[in-house]
Amino acid sequence: MTTVEKKIASLREELREHNYKYYVLDQPTISDYEFDMKLEELQKLEADHPEFYDEASPTIRVGGEVTKNFETVAHEHRMYSLDNSYSKQDLEDWEKRIQRILGDVNVEFTCELKYDGASISLTYEEGKLVRAVTRGDGFQGDDVTANIKTIKSVPLQLKGNYPPKFDIRGEIILTLEGFAKMNQDRIEAGEDPYMNPRNTASGSLKLQDSALVAQRPLECLLYSIVGNGLEISSQFEVLEKARSWGFKVPTVAKLCKTTEEVMQFADYWEIKRHDLPYETDGVVVKVNNIQQQEELGYTAKSPRWAMAYKFKAEQVSTLLNEITYQVGRTGAITPVANLEPVLLAGTTVKRASLHNADQIAKLDVRVGDTVFVEKGGEIIPKIIAVDFTKRSLDSKPTRYIENCPECGTELIRKTGEAQHFCPNDTGCPPQITGRIQHFISRKAMDIEGMGSETVELLFKEGLISNYADLYTLTKERVVPLERMAEKSAENLVNGVAASKSIPFERVLFALGIRYVGETVAKKLAKAYKNIDALMAATHEELVAVDEIGDRIADSVVNFFSEPSNVELVERLKTYGLQFSLSEAQLENQTDTLKGQTFVVSGVFESISRNELKKRIEDNGGKVASSVSSKTTFLVAGDNMGPSKRTKAEHLGVPIISEEEFLKML
Missing domain, CATH: 1.10.150.20 (5' to 3' exonuclease, C-terminal subdomain)
Structure with a gap:
């Protein structure tokens, strides 16, 4: 190694350590000036000697890479959302569901604060950050690696003894102090201030110039590691390991033995959260034991082994000016409260959901009322009560509409349905355009060059009346439309053609x-x-x-x-x-296991639990979480839950090994 190469390596290591002490430990040992001087020296050496380029160099953090389009990337391990709870009873009910699956075993919980930021998944290979992807829809997200590399609390090179490859999940946040400073600078520059830290942090990840991201005081708080062969036995160990590798992991997490202890943790932080440097809106409770997590598995949307306990939502009161009615693509009618604008949880609220006729009647909501609005677990604010002390004497009860506000058709309400519906599915404009807008959406056909407004315009001009008509569009027919240039028309038609390859x-x-x-x-x-x-x-x-x-x-x-x-x-x-x-x-699909239901329990040698479940489904079988009389086989690995074995033996369900299962295929 040459003298220059040694100097570059030494400076990189020194700057990484100072960066870690400052942004992760919050214990700086040199001044900002000294740090900047060393960074400047390294930048000059790297510029003079490009042959020693290193993608994990501290100089990468200054940004400068411009990303025109963020590539969509599939998550190797899906990012699930969490179920919400709002009371001790909800948590106790969740614990009972857990015990029904796991049986009579000891269950401990790791409690962590729920950070209010933008979810991110970081992939590390051989200790280096190789990819950063937004949550997206959980199955895929946007590659924002260049922007994430500018965040000082995200290690580019790990410390200690880490696995060769893994994903680590967390939240990108803005501290309250940093957010306030950003707004102060904007106001002084004559610009409008940002509304809240969460949305500003999320928007920062999609800035095209990473140098602009580098100027923002973003932080990354990590809380979850996923991967194969990680040899980590508990969630609490996940946090400790991540901390030792150089990640910023808050130290407030607590191991609890009962839901009573969980509630004590939640009650404490519901009050003390206002002393924290960043926003948090609840507590995430996870089954601590990783093997038990694998036993419990997932529903279609959420892990069964985790629950978000939400702090009491913020409330404000404001005036209800008008009730309007929206028609969805299925014909469902949704009443909407149009409110006097009011600031709630960092955003200006002008509208709130009233859900359905029963909700309006239950709350006795009327136009002209002063209402209490809440923004809790839902994104859309909702009216939770009326301030009857401010109701005028000439107030009249709300009469729910009888006809569709768009096409005039008489509404229907089927037995057991909460909502009214417009049955005119082939002639009601919002239903027609709604179905087409759903068809072109990102999770569906993902047609580039076309948005909701374009659909409305194409429908209005008579070019489409259903989603099949999209495939008859030509550039010549589209170009004459309002605000439609030749290039836009070309992109639209090409986007439609490209959608033919969607699976x-x-x-x-x-x-x-x-x-x-x-x-x-x-x-x-x-x-x-x-x-x-x-x-x-x-x-x-x-x-x-x-x-x-x-x-x-x-x-x-x-x-x-x-x-x-x-x-x-x-x-x-x-x-x-x-x-x-x-x-x-x-x-890889057959009907070999069609009609058979399997329960998978324990740890396996030649195949992972998830791969084993996938093999069952790929071969026509069904995977269940608990043993019942409908179970065909219990596939047993090492350290299988004793309650599952006991129940299988009681019901006469055959218990087979992984070798016996693989032979079945």
Whole structure:
């Protein structure tokens, strides 16, 4: 190693250590000036000797890389959302559900503060940061690596003994002090201040110039590690390991043995959170034991082993000026409260959901009332009560509309339904455009060059009346439209053409069948392989598919019993959309385990638990979380939960090893 190379390596190591002490430990040992001088020296040496380039060098943090388009990247390990709880009773009910699955075993909980920021997943290989991806929809997000590298509390090179590859999850936040300073600078420059730290932090991640991101006082607080073969046995150990590798992990986490201790932790921080340097809106409670987490598994949206306990929501009172009614793509009518603008939880609120007629009647909400508005676990604010002391004497009860506000059709309300519906699904404009807007959305067909306003314009001009019409559009027909330049028209038509390669499960989701979301669409695509088989499926056959209940089955059958829907599908087929699983998807799938239900428990040697479950589903089987009379086999690994074995033996359910299971395939 040459003298120059040694000097560069020495400066990098020294600056990394000072950076760690300042931004992670908050214990600086040199002045800012001394740090800047050393950084400047390193920058000059690196500029003079580009052959010693290192992607983990501290000089990377100054930014300068410009990203025009953020690449969409699939998460190797899905990022789930958390179920919310608002009371001790909710937590106790959750604990009972856990115990029913795990049986009579000791369960401990790790409690951490729920940081109010922008979720991020960082991938490290051989100790170096290689990728940073936003949460997105949980399955995929945007690659914002260049911007994340400018955040000083994100290590570019890890310390100590770390796994060769893993993902670590956390929140990108702005401290309250840093946010206040940013706003002070904006006001002095004659610009409008930002509304709240969370949205500002989230928006920072999508700035095109990373040098601008570097100027913002962003921090990254980490809390979760995922990967294969990590050899970590508990969530509390996750936090300790992450801290030792150089990540900024708050030290307020606590190990609790009972939900009583969990509530003590939550009650304490509900008061003390105002002393923290950043915003937090609750406590995340996780089953501490990783093996128990794997036992518990996941629902379609959330881990069964974690729960978010939300602090009491902020409330304000304001005037209700008007009640209007929105028509959704399914014809559902949603009443909306139009409010006198009021500041709530850092944002100006002008509208709030009233949900349905029953909610209006229950609260006795009337135009002209002073109402209490809350922003709790939901993103959309809601009215929770009326201040009856301020109601005028001539106030009149709200009379729910009887006809569709858009097409005038008489509304219906089916037995057991909370909402009123407009049955004019083929002639009601918001339903027509709503279905097309759903079809083109990012999680569905992801048609670039087209947004909601463009759909409205195309419909208004008579160019489309359903989503199949999109595939008849040409540049010549689109160019004459208002605000549509030749390049925009070309991008739109090309975006439509590109969508023909979207896989079957997303096309199925795009059709807009009621109750068929992303997860259900994947289940149905995997079960039926192609659209023709699904269209021919009976109610009884559909409910036999994992996680498909009566409501979804009825909806699917009803959708394909409508000749207009069948006609749309047939048209889409002729345009070349994907209506069957690809050969690659079909390659590893069989019906070998069709009709059989498996419960998987314990630790396995030759295959991971998740891979084992995937093999079951790929071969037509169903995976359940607990043993019942419907269980066909219990696949047992090492350290299997004793309650599962006991129950299987009691019910006469065969218990097989991983070797016996693999032989079945």
